[in-house]
Amino acid sequence: MAAVAEQLRDADAALIAAWRGGQESAAAALVRRHTDALARFLAAAGAREDLDDLVQETFFRAFRNIEKFRGASSFRTWLMAIGSNALKDHRRRRRVTVLPIEEREIEDRASDPQAQTLERDLLDRLQAQVVSLPPMQRDVFLMRAQQGAEYAEIAAALGTSVGAARVHYHQAVKRLKTVLE
Amino acid sequence: MNGNDRTTEARLVRLASQLGEREAAGVDAQRTAWAVMARLRSQPAARRAWWSRMRLVPLAAAATLVLVVGLGIRELTQDGTEEQIAVPIEFAELPDDALQEVLDSLALDAPVSDLVPVALNELTESELTALLETMEG
Numbered sequence: 235m236a237a238v239a240e241q242l243r244d245a246d247a248a249l250i251a252a253w254r255g256g257q258e259s260a261a262a263a264l265v266r267r268h269t270d271a272l273a274r275f276l277a278a279a280g281a282r283e284d285l286d287d288l289v290q291e292t293f294f295r296a297f298r299n300i301e302k303f304r305g306a307s308s309f310r311t312w313l314m315a316i317g318s319n320a321l322k323d324h325r326r327r328r329r330v331t332v333l334p335i336e337e338r339e340i341e342d343r344a345s346d347p348q349a350q351t352l353e354r355d356l357l358d359r360l361q362a363q364v365v366s367l368p369p370m371q372r373d374v375f376l377m378r379a380q381q382g383a384e385y386a387e388i389a390a391a392l393g394t395s396v397g398a399a400r401v402h403y404h405q406a407v408k409r410l411k412t413v414l415e
Numbered sequence: 416m417n418g419n420d421r422t423t424e425a426r427l428v429r430l431a432s433q434l435g436e437r438e439a440a441g442v443d444a445q446r447t448a449w450a451v452m453a454r455l456r457s458q459p460a461a462r463r464a465w466w467s468r469m470r471l472v473p474l475a476a477a478a479t480l481v482l483v484v485g486l487g488i489r490e491l492t493q494d495g496t497e498e499q500i501a502v503p504i505e506f507a508e509l510p511d512d513a514l515q516e517v518l519d520s521l522a523l524d525a526p527v528s529d530l531v532p533v534a535l536n537e538l539t540e541s542e543l544t545a546l547l548e549t550m551e552g
Contacts, residue, residue: 261455262448269444277435285438286447293451298460360430379431410427 239308246309254300265293268310271381275314278376279321280365288324292317306390311383315391318373359413367406374399375406 246267252260273289281288295316296303303312364372373392377383383391389399 258452258455262452265448265451266444269442269447270439273439273442274435277438278431282438286442289442289447290450290454293447294454294458297451297455357430357433360427361434364431364434376431376434379428380434407424407427410431411423414423414426 242310243305243308247305250300250303250309253297261297264309268313269293271310272313272317275376275380276317276321278361278364278380279318279372281321281324284324284328288317288320291320291324295320307387308381308383311377311381311387311391314373314377314381315393318369318392322369356413360410363410363413367409370394371402371406371409374402375410378403 246264249260249264249267253264269289272292273285276288276292277285292313296313299316303309307315364375367375370392374388377388377391378385385396385399385403389396392399394402
């Protein structure tokens with residue numbers, strides 16, 4: 235697992251170097267490699283009909299600020315931190331309000347016939363609860379749960395300490411466990 | 416953390432790893448790549464901020480000093496008299512275009528107007544001296 239992660243990092247580093255050197259196809263390759271993970275992260279964090287735009291905006295910001303990427307975290311985790319900021323900016327601009335759990339459940343069930351299953355119901359509840367977490371708790375939790383990222387990497391990407399990242403994660407888990415009870 | 420807590424957390428993580436899957440499936444990576452590359456092409460990176468360009472000012476000033484001192488030494492070796500040495504270090508007295516010409520003659524990569532955010536002749540003599548001293552240590 236660690237070896238695979240290391241290989242992915244090396245491949246990303248090579249593509250980033252190529253992009254910095256002016257090779258446009260390298261940036262396109264980076265987009266293709268990370269679009270799915272980034273989209274899942276953003277959707278889990280609450281992006282909906284604006285998901286496409288947010289994914290593009292995140293990559294655009296990342297490439298425009300590529301010199302700030304020092305490799306302290308993986309490129310993917312760094313992208314997610316940028317995506318989280320883009321989501322926050324987007325919500326501020328659009329004044330998007332997060333719907334309360336009950337309202338979201340009704341909407342989701344209405345638009346998804348498979349939502350009758352227990353698993354789907356749990357996912358919906360969990361999704362609503364994740365969205366309602368404080369942003370730092372949400373980001374740390376998702377980076378760890380979806381990407382298996384280490385605390386040090388998460389801390390570097392989010393500009394916090396390892397200890398604080400650990401606390402955020404445990405706080406998030408504590409709150410999210412109520413969904414399973 | 417007891418065993419039960421770990422099991423619950425593991426279940427939570429398993430569920431969380433599925434969040435966003437449905438929505439992400441609708442995002443096309445190739446289309447995203449095209450859109451991002453098109454935007455990068457149509458919106459070139461903004462020019463560097465003036466304060467980052469300021470870093471090149473000492474370099475330009477040092478190069479100018481070397482040039483000017485070099486001219487002075489050449490005058491000395493050609494004429495042999497100390498009285499005739501004219502090292503033009505009074506930058507403030509140079510007109511705009513002359514100053515520009517001197518700096519441009521250094522064949523810097525960027526035009527001097529890009530390197531120097533303010534006209535050098537707008538600086539006082541003491542400011543210019545201070546600038547040059549930063550390069551001399």
